[in-house]
Amino acid sequence: MSGVCRLLGMNRQLYYRAINSLNNKRTVAQKVTALVLEVRMRMPRLGTRKLYHMLCPELQNLGIGRDKLFRIMKANHLDIVPKRQYHITTDSHHRFRKHKNLVEHLRVDRPEQVWVSDITYIGTRKNPMYLSLVTDLYSKRIMGHDVSESLHATGAVCAIKHALKNRRFKDEELIHHSDRGLQYCCDEYQGLLADSRILCSMTERYDPYQNAAAERINGILKQEFIRGIQITDIQLMKKLIAQSIDIYNGERPHWSCFMNTPDQMHRQRTVRIRTYKTKNSIVENHNAI
Numbered sequence: 001m002s003g004v005c006r007l008l009g010m011n012r013q014l015y016y017r018a019i020n021s022l023n024n025k026r027t028v029a030q031k032v033t034a035l036v037l038e039v040r041m042r043m044p045r046l047g048t049r050k051l052y053h054m055l056c057p058e059l060q061n062l063g064i065g066r067d068k069l070f071r072i073m074k075a076n077h078l079d080i081v082p083k084r085q086y087h088i089t090t091d092s093h094h095r096f097r098k099h100k101n102l103v104e105h106l107r108v109d110r111p112e113q114v115w116v117s118d119i120t121y122i123g124t125r126k127n128p129m130y131l132s133l134v135t136d137l138y139s140k141r142i143m144g145h146d147v148s149e150s151l152h153a154t155g156a157v158c159a160i161k162h163a164l165k166n167r168r169f170k171d172e173e174l175i176h177h178s179d180r181g182l183q184y185c186c187d188e189y190q191g192l193l194a195d196s197r198i199l200c201s202m203t204e205r206y207d208p209y210q211n212a213a214a215e216r217i218n219g220i221l222k223q224e225f226i227r228g229i230q231i232t233d234i235q236l237m238k239k240l241i242a243q244s245i246d247i248y249n250g251e252r253p254h255w256s257c258f259m260n261t262p263d264q265m266h267r268q269r270t271v272r273i274r275t276y277k278t279k280n281s282i283v284e285n286h287n288a289i
Helices: 002-008 012-040 048-061 066-075 153-166 187-195 212-226 234-251 262-266
Strands: 114-121 130-136 142-148 175-178 199-202
Touching (some): 012 048, 012 066, 114 153, 114 212, 130 153, 130 212, 142 153, 142 234, 153 187, 234 262
Parallel strands (some): 114 175
Antiparallel strands (some): 114 130, 130 142
Protein backbone atom coordinates (compact mmCIF):
# COMPACT_ATOMS: atom_id res chain seq x y z
CA MET A 1 0.00 0.00 0.00
CA SER A 2 2.92 2.35 0.71
CA GLY A 3 4.03 1.86 -2.91
CA VAL A 4 0.59 2.79 -4.18
CA CYS A 5 0.56 5.90 -1.97
CA ARG A 6 3.94 6.99 -3.38
CA LEU A 7 2.74 6.31 -6.91
CA LEU A 8 -0.33 8.49 -6.39
CA GLY A 9 1.60 11.14 -4.51
CA MET A 10 -0.36 10.59 -1.29
CA ASN A 11 0.78 10.68 2.32
CA ARG A 12 0.42 7.21 3.82
CA GLN A 13 -0.64 8.57 7.24
CA LEU A 14 -3.31 10.78 5.70
CA TYR A 15 -4.60 7.86 3.66
CA TYR A 16 -5.05 5.57 6.66
CA ARG A 17 -6.51 8.44 8.69
CA ALA A 18 -9.13 8.99 5.99
CA ILE A 19 -9.92 5.26 5.90
CA ASN A 20 -10.32 5.12 9.70
CA SER A 21 -12.50 8.23 9.68
CA LEU A 22 -14.76 6.71 7.02
CA ASN A 23 -15.06 3.45 8.97
CA ASN A 24 -15.87 5.34 12.18
CA LYS A 25 -18.59 7.32 10.39
CA ARG A 26 -20.08 4.11 9.01
CA THR A 27 -20.05 2.52 12.46
CA VAL A 28 -21.79 5.52 14.00
CA ALA A 29 -24.35 5.62 11.19
CA GLN A 30 -25.09 1.92 11.75
CA LYS A 31 -25.63 2.55 15.46
CA VAL A 32 -27.93 5.49 14.71
CA THR A 33 -29.89 3.43 12.19
CA ALA A 34 -30.31 0.64 14.74
CA LEU A 35 -31.66 3.12 17.32
CA VAL A 36 -34.11 4.56 14.80
CA LEU A 37 -35.33 1.14 13.69
CA GLU A 38 -35.88 0.09 17.29
CA VAL A 39 -38.27 3.03 17.82
CA ARG A 40 -39.86 2.50 14.40
CA MET A 41 -40.77 -1.05 15.41
CA ARG A 42 -43.45 0.51 17.65
CA MET A 43 -44.08 3.76 15.76
CA PRO A 44 -43.33 2.84 12.12
CA ARG A 45 -43.63 6.31 10.58
CA LEU A 46 -42.52 8.61 13.39
CA GLY A 47 -40.92 11.81 12.05
CA THR A 48 -37.27 12.80 12.47
CA ARG A 49 -37.83 15.69 14.89
CA LYS A 50 -39.70 13.44 17.31
CA LEU A 51 -37.13 10.67 16.85
CA TYR A 52 -34.38 13.14 17.74
CA HIS A 53 -36.25 14.17 20.90
CA MET A 54 -36.79 10.56 21.99
CA LEU A 55 -33.22 9.45 21.21
CA CYS A 56 -31.43 12.64 22.25
CA PRO A 57 -29.28 11.16 25.10
CA GLU A 58 -28.07 8.25 22.96
CA LEU A 59 -27.45 10.50 19.95
CA GLN A 60 -25.47 13.00 22.03
CA ASN A 61 -23.23 10.19 23.26
CA LEU A 62 -22.53 9.37 19.61
CA GLY A 63 -21.91 13.03 18.76
CA ILE A 64 -25.00 13.25 16.52
CA GLY A 65 -27.02 16.47 16.29
CA ARG A 66 -30.40 16.94 14.65
CA ASP A 67 -29.04 17.96 11.24
CA LYS A 68 -26.68 15.00 11.14
CA LEU A 69 -29.56 12.68 12.10
CA PHE A 70 -31.51 14.06 9.14
CA ARG A 71 -28.58 13.33 6.81
CA ILE A 72 -28.07 9.78 8.12
CA MET A 73 -31.76 8.99 7.80
CA LYS A 74 -31.90 10.39 4.28
CA ALA A 75 -28.82 8.42 3.23
CA ASN A 76 -30.40 5.22 4.58
CA HIS A 77 -33.81 5.91 3.00
CA LEU A 78 -35.52 6.29 6.37
CA ASP A 79 -37.27 9.57 5.55
CA ILE A 80 -41.04 9.61 5.80
CA VAL A 81 -42.93 10.86 2.75
CA PRO A 82 -46.47 11.89 3.75
CA LYS A 83 -49.31 10.67 1.59
CA ARG A 84 -52.81 12.08 1.81
CA GLN A 85 -55.83 9.84 1.49
CA TYR A 86 -59.27 11.37 1.19
CA HIS A 87 -62.59 9.67 1.78
CA ILE A 88 -65.82 11.55 2.48
CA THR A 89 -67.18 10.52 5.89
CA THR A 90 -69.34 13.56 6.70
CA ASP A 91 -73.01 13.80 5.76
CA SER A 92 -74.31 17.19 6.93
CA HIS A 93 -77.53 17.07 4.89
CA HIS A 94 -79.97 15.85 7.53
CA ARG A 95 -82.92 16.97 9.65
CA PHE A 96 -81.13 17.15 13.00
CA ARG A 97 -80.14 20.36 14.77
CA LYS A 98 -76.72 21.80 14.00
CA HIS A 99 -74.95 23.64 16.84
CA LYS A 100 -72.84 26.80 16.83
CA ASN A 101 -69.06 26.85 16.99
CA LEU A 102 -68.09 27.50 20.62
CA VAL A 103 -64.33 26.99 20.31
CA GLU A 104 -63.38 29.29 17.43
CA HIS A 105 -62.06 32.06 19.71
CA LEU A 106 -61.55 29.94 22.82
CA ARG A 107 -58.15 29.69 24.50
CA VAL A 108 -57.57 26.08 25.49
CA ASP A 109 -55.39 25.83 28.59
CA ARG A 110 -56.35 22.66 30.46
CA PRO A 111 -57.18 19.00 29.85
CA GLU A 112 -60.83 18.12 29.32
CA GLN A 113 -61.78 21.65 28.41
CA VAL A 114 -62.51 20.68 24.79
CA TRP A 115 -62.92 17.28 23.17
CA VAL A 116 -62.79 16.99 19.38
CA SER A 117 -64.31 14.13 17.39
CA ASP A 118 -63.87 12.86 13.87
CA ILE A 119 -64.36 9.75 11.73
CA THR A 120 -61.83 8.46 9.20
CA TYR A 121 -61.66 5.62 6.70
CA ILE A 122 -59.15 2.86 7.48
CA GLY A 123 -60.35 -0.13 5.44
CA THR A 124 -60.11 -1.31 1.85
CA ARG A 125 -62.59 -1.30 -1.03
CA LYS A 126 -63.59 -4.89 -0.30
CA ASN A 127 -63.55 -4.46 3.47
CA PRO A 128 -64.56 -0.92 4.45
CA MET A 129 -63.81 0.06 8.05
CA TYR A 130 -64.12 3.35 9.86
CA LEU A 131 -62.32 4.71 12.91
CA SER A 132 -64.16 7.09 15.27
CA LEU A 133 -61.99 9.07 17.70
CA VAL A 134 -62.64 11.43 20.60
CA THR A 135 -59.50 13.41 21.46
CA ASP A 136 -58.67 15.98 24.14
CA LEU A 137 -57.72 19.21 22.37
CA TYR A 138 -55.27 20.37 25.06
CA SER A 139 -53.33 17.17 25.77
CA LYS A 140 -53.92 15.47 22.37
CA ARG A 141 -54.81 12.34 24.35
CA ILE A 142 -57.22 9.98 22.60
CA MET A 143 -60.01 9.55 25.14
CA GLY A 144 -62.26 7.14 23.24
CA HIS A 145 -62.34 5.22 19.97
CA ASP A 146 -64.30 2.67 17.98
CA VAL A 147 -63.74 0.67 14.80
CA SER A 148 -66.84 -0.24 12.78
CA GLU A 149 -67.74 -1.49 9.32
CA SER A 150 -70.13 1.34 8.39
CA LEU A 151 -70.73 5.06 8.86
CA HIS A 152 -73.73 4.35 11.06
CA ALA A 153 -73.94 6.51 14.17
CA THR A 154 -73.26 3.46 16.36
CA GLY A 155 -69.49 3.80 15.90
CA ALA A 156 -69.42 7.44 17.01
CA VAL A 157 -71.72 6.63 19.94
CA CYS A 158 -69.42 3.83 21.10
CA ALA A 159 -66.41 6.18 20.87
CA ILE A 160 -68.03 8.89 23.04
CA LYS A 161 -69.18 6.27 25.58
CA HIS A 162 -65.58 5.04 25.78
CA ALA A 163 -64.37 8.62 26.25
CA LEU A 164 -66.89 9.30 29.01
CA LYS A 165 -65.59 6.28 30.93
CA ASN A 166 -62.07 7.74 30.71
CA ARG A 167 -63.13 11.25 31.76
CA ARG A 168 -61.22 12.39 34.86
CA PHE A 169 -62.43 15.92 35.61
CA LYS A 170 -66.18 15.45 35.70
CA ASP A 171 -66.92 18.60 37.71
CA GLU A 172 -65.35 20.97 35.17
CA GLU A 173 -67.03 22.38 32.07
CA LEU A 174 -66.37 20.39 28.91
CA ILE A 175 -67.13 21.27 25.27
CA HIS A 176 -67.52 18.61 22.59
CA HIS A 177 -66.55 19.87 19.12
CA SER A 178 -67.12 18.06 15.82
CA ASP A 179 -68.22 18.56 12.25
CA ARG A 180 -71.93 18.67 11.39
CA GLY A 181 -72.16 15.02 10.43
CA LEU A 182 -75.27 12.97 11.02
CA GLN A 183 -73.40 10.77 13.52
CA TYR A 184 -72.87 13.72 15.91
CA CYS A 185 -76.22 15.43 15.41
CA CYS A 186 -78.41 12.34 15.92
CA ASP A 187 -80.64 12.06 19.00
CA GLU A 188 -78.63 9.28 20.69
CA TYR A 189 -75.32 11.13 20.49
CA GLN A 190 -76.82 14.43 21.59
CA GLY A 191 -78.60 12.67 24.44
CA LEU A 192 -75.29 11.32 25.77
CA LEU A 193 -73.76 14.80 25.70
CA ALA A 194 -76.78 16.32 27.45
CA ASP A 195 -76.87 13.62 30.14
CA SER A 196 -73.17 14.25 30.86
CA ARG A 197 -73.68 18.06 30.90
CA ILE A 198 -71.28 18.51 27.98
CA LEU A 199 -71.72 21.57 25.75
CA CYS A 200 -72.00 20.85 22.03
CA SER A 201 -69.99 22.79 19.43
CA MET A 202 -69.85 22.24 15.66
CA THR A 203 -68.15 23.65 12.60
CA GLU A 204 -70.32 26.31 10.97
CA ARG A 205 -68.81 26.43 7.48
CA TYR A 206 -66.68 24.23 5.28
CA ASP A 207 -63.30 25.22 6.65
CA PRO A 208 -60.65 22.48 7.05
CA TYR A 209 -59.14 24.38 9.98
CA GLN A 210 -62.34 24.31 12.05
CA ASN A 211 -61.86 20.69 13.08
CA ALA A 212 -58.22 20.38 12.08
CA ALA A 213 -56.89 18.88 15.33
CA ALA A 214 -59.29 15.94 15.20
CA GLU A 215 -58.49 15.26 11.55
CA ARG A 216 -54.76 15.59 12.20
CA ILE A 217 -54.77 13.01 14.99
CA ASN A 218 -56.82 10.63 12.85
CA GLY A 219 -54.15 11.13 10.20
CA ILE A 220 -51.34 10.34 12.66
CA LEU A 221 -52.81 6.94 13.45
CA LYS A 222 -53.35 6.19 9.76
CA GLN A 223 -50.04 7.49 8.44
CA GLU A 224 -47.68 6.57 11.29
CA PHE A 225 -49.14 3.35 12.66
CA ILE A 226 -51.29 1.42 10.18
CA ARG A 227 -50.32 2.68 6.73
CA GLY A 228 -49.48 -0.21 4.39
CA ILE A 229 -50.99 -2.83 6.70
CA GLN A 230 -53.71 -4.77 4.91
CA ILE A 231 -56.19 -6.18 7.42
CA THR A 232 -59.57 -7.59 6.39
CA ASP A 233 -60.68 -8.96 9.77
CA ILE A 234 -62.33 -6.27 11.88
CA GLN A 235 -61.44 -7.93 15.21
CA LEU A 236 -57.76 -7.91 14.25
CA MET A 237 -58.06 -4.28 13.16
CA LYS A 238 -59.60 -3.39 16.53
CA LYS A 239 -56.65 -4.96 18.33
CA LEU A 240 -54.16 -3.12 16.12
CA ILE A 241 -55.90 0.23 16.67
CA ALA A 242 -56.09 -0.30 20.45
CA GLN A 243 -52.37 -1.13 20.57
CA SER A 244 -51.52 1.87 18.38
CA ILE A 245 -53.52 4.21 20.61
CA ASP A 246 -51.75 2.93 23.74
CA ILE A 247 -48.38 3.68 22.11
CA TYR A 248 -49.62 7.03 20.78
CA ASN A 249 -50.94 8.17 24.19
CA GLY A 250 -48.01 6.89 26.21
CA GLU A 251 -44.93 7.25 24.02
CA ARG A 252 -45.36 9.60 21.05
CA PRO A 253 -44.19 13.20 21.76
CA HIS A 254 -46.06 16.17 20.29
CA TRP A 255 -44.49 19.39 19.07
CA SER A 256 -47.50 21.44 20.24
CA CYS A 257 -47.08 19.94 23.74
CA PHE A 258 -43.36 20.82 23.87
CA MET A 259 -42.50 17.18 23.13
CA ASN A 260 -44.53 15.80 26.02
CA THR A 261 -46.64 12.72 25.37
CA PRO A 262 -50.45 13.00 25.57
CA ASP A 263 -50.50 11.08 28.87
CA GLN A 264 -47.92 13.46 30.36
CA MET A 265 -49.88 16.50 29.21
CA HIS A 266 -53.15 15.14 30.55
CA ARG A 267 -51.71 14.78 34.05
CA GLN A 268 -50.86 18.49 34.36
CA ARG A 269 -52.22 21.89 33.37
CA THR A 270 -49.26 24.29 33.60
CA VAL A 271 -47.87 23.90 30.05
CA ARG A 272 -49.45 26.27 27.56
CA ILE A 273 -49.77 24.45 24.24
CA ARG A 274 -48.24 25.87 21.09
CA THR A 275 -50.67 27.24 18.54
CA TYR A 276 -50.44 29.02 15.23
CA LYS A 277 -52.60 31.28 13.10
CA THR A 278 -53.78 30.60 9.60
CA LYS A 279 -52.75 32.93 6.79
CA ASN A 280 -56.26 34.17 6.08
CA SER A 281 -57.70 34.20 9.56
CA ILE A 282 -57.08 35.78 12.94
CA VAL A 283 -58.54 32.70 14.59
CA GLU A 284 -56.10 30.75 16.76
CA ASN A 285 -55.94 27.07 15.88
CA HIS A 286 -54.70 23.99 17.72
CA ASN A 287 -53.50 21.84 14.85
CA ALA A 288 -49.77 21.92 15.57
CA ILE A 289 -49.11 18.29 16.40
